[in-house]
Amino acid sequence: MNRSSRLAAALLAATAPAMALALDGITDRPGDFLSTFAGSAASTDLDVISATVLYDPGADLFKLTSTFSGDVGLTASALYVWGVNRGAGTAGFAAQGIDGVRFDRVVLLRPDGSGSVAGVGALADGSVTVSGATITALVPGALLESTGFAKRDYTWNLWPRDASFSGFAAISDFAPDNANFTTTIGIVPEPGSMAMMLAGLVLLGGGALRRGAVPRG
Numbered sequence: 113m114n115r116s117s118r119l120a121a122a123l124l125a126a127t128a129p130a131m132a133l134a135l136d137g138i139t140d141r142p143g144d145f146l147s148t149f150a151g152s153a154a155s156t157d158l159d160v161i162s163a164t165v166l167y168d169p170g171a172d173l174f175k176l177t178s179t180f181s182g183d184v185g186l187t188a189s190a191l192y193v194w195g196v197n198r199g200a201g202t203a204g205f206a207a208q209g210i211d212g213v214r215f216d217r218v219v220l221l222r223p224d225g226s227g228s229v230a231g232v233g234a235l236a237d238g239s240v241t242v243s244g245a246t247i248t249a250l251v252p253g254a255l256l257e258s259t260g261f262a263k264r265d266y267t268w269n270l271w272p273r274d275a276s277f278s279g280f281a282a283i284s285d286f287a288p289d290n291a292n293f294t295t296t297i298g299i300v301p302e303p304g305s306m307a308m309m310l311a312g313l314v315l316l317g318g319g320a321l322r323r324g325a326v327p328r329g
Contacts, residue, residue, distance in 0.1 A: 137164025138161060140163070140289075146283060149274075149285075150274070152243060155274060156181040156182025157184050157272075158187055159284065161180060161181055163293070165194075165268050166295075167266070167295045167296070171300055175251075176251060176268075179245050183245050184247045185221050185223040185231055185242065185246060189275040190275070191220060191222060191275045192221040193221075193270070193273055194220075195214075195217075195270075195292075196218070197261070198258050198259040199216070200293070201214035201292075205280070210290050212284065216257060218257075219249065222240075225248070229255045235249065235250075257324060265295065266295050268294075271287070
């Protein structure tokens, strides 16, 4: 293996934990809109098909990733609500028969790339990214201080809303349906670090191709 190949392999290894672990989390059955949802089943960007939360203890950073049946942005009034149980979570939807979703703080994401932690403040610019049917947010652990659990033990649920409606009728889906899911531990690259690593891979790959090219006479 030449030096360029070794460097490329090292860069891939550095990113592999986050890429692999981000595949963990939950999947949700497509088309399972709540019967109480006042919006339209055509709002496929409110139909969760997967969700995961990765926590990097070294960086004290959470990465929230969710994918939907349709591209994010189809519903202009969409709001993606992540409920987190930091240790003092209560069943906020028990009156609707959903007593397994427990939370004591919510993270709010919007299709325009903005986000906030309710009661704490806005996420920094660039923290929320949208790519097709996937919306991802980086949330500093300092914005989600513990109320009893270690951060690695926080649990989560995702419920999209159509803000055109109010109350419980605005909620399209729960992921998972009547429970929380656990946090996955791994490495969360800073956005700038990931871009630099990917750029390095491109440069190394281009250099290797040029050196391996056979001159044409």
